[in-house]
Amino acid sequence: MTDALDGFIARRFNMQTVFGAKLDSLADFAMYITGIYGLLVLKWDILHTYRYSFFFLIFYYVFIDLFALVKFKEVSSLHLISSKISGFIQAIFYLSIFTIGFYPVLYWVMFIISTLSFIENMYFLIKLKKMRSDLKSFFYTSL
Numbered sequence: 001m002t003d004a005l006d007g008f009i010a011r012r013f014n015m016q017t018v019f020g021a022k023l024d025s026l027a028d029f030a031m032y033i034t035g036i037y038g039l040l041v042l043k044w045d046i047l048h049t050y051r052y053s054f055f056f057l058i059f060y061y062v063f064i065d066l067f068a069l070v071k072f073k074e075v076s077s078l079h080l081i082s083s084k085i086s087g088f089i090q091a092i093f094y095l096s097i098f099t100i101g102f103y104p105v106l107y108w109v110m111f112i113i114s115t116l117s118f119i120e121n122m123y124f125l126i127k128l129k130k131m132r133s134d135l136k137s138f139f140y141t142s143l
Contacts, residue, residue: 024077024079026075028087029061029065029075032061035090035094036058038094038098039054039094039097042098043097043098043102046097046102047102050107053111056111056115057111057114060114060115060118064076064118064121064122064125067122067125068125068131071125072128072130072131074131076121076125076131077131077133078121078124078125078132078133078135079133079134079135080117080120080121080124080135080136080137081136081137081140082113082116082117082120082121082137083117083120083121085113085117086110086113086114086116086117089109089110089113089114090110090114092106092110093106093107093110120137120138123138
């Protein structure tokens with residue numbers, strides 16, 4: 001929620017900056033690492049059945065930033081709508097697994113949406129000649 005709130009405040013008060021977008025992406029990455037670590041340490045007994053798909057999710061996020069670092073010499077900061085939706089669904093999954101329990105349907109919804117977001121991210125990273133942080137989606141952005 002704080003991730004969405006800081007973006008809303010920046011847009012509302014016209015305080016958007018390239019530095020802020022990059023800092024937001026680094027904070028997102030740190031949040032993902034913390035969440036993944038928590039799942040591995042505290043919920044591995046549940047997730048080991050889904051380990052291959054779970055490790056694909058981890059691979060997606062690491063690969064996107066490694067690809068951006070190699071190509072652009074900076075981490076990815078595209079801020080796509082699909083990434084925001086994926087992050088929201090992932091947050092619901094994290095809250096669910098740590099509070100009310102594990103639901104395989106929610107896991108697979110999260111996995112599919114995250115995979116689609118990864119594909120869209122990679123499309124833009126491959127097509128872009130310079131890193132941008134003002135992209136929205138396939139439907140709203142022309143390269």
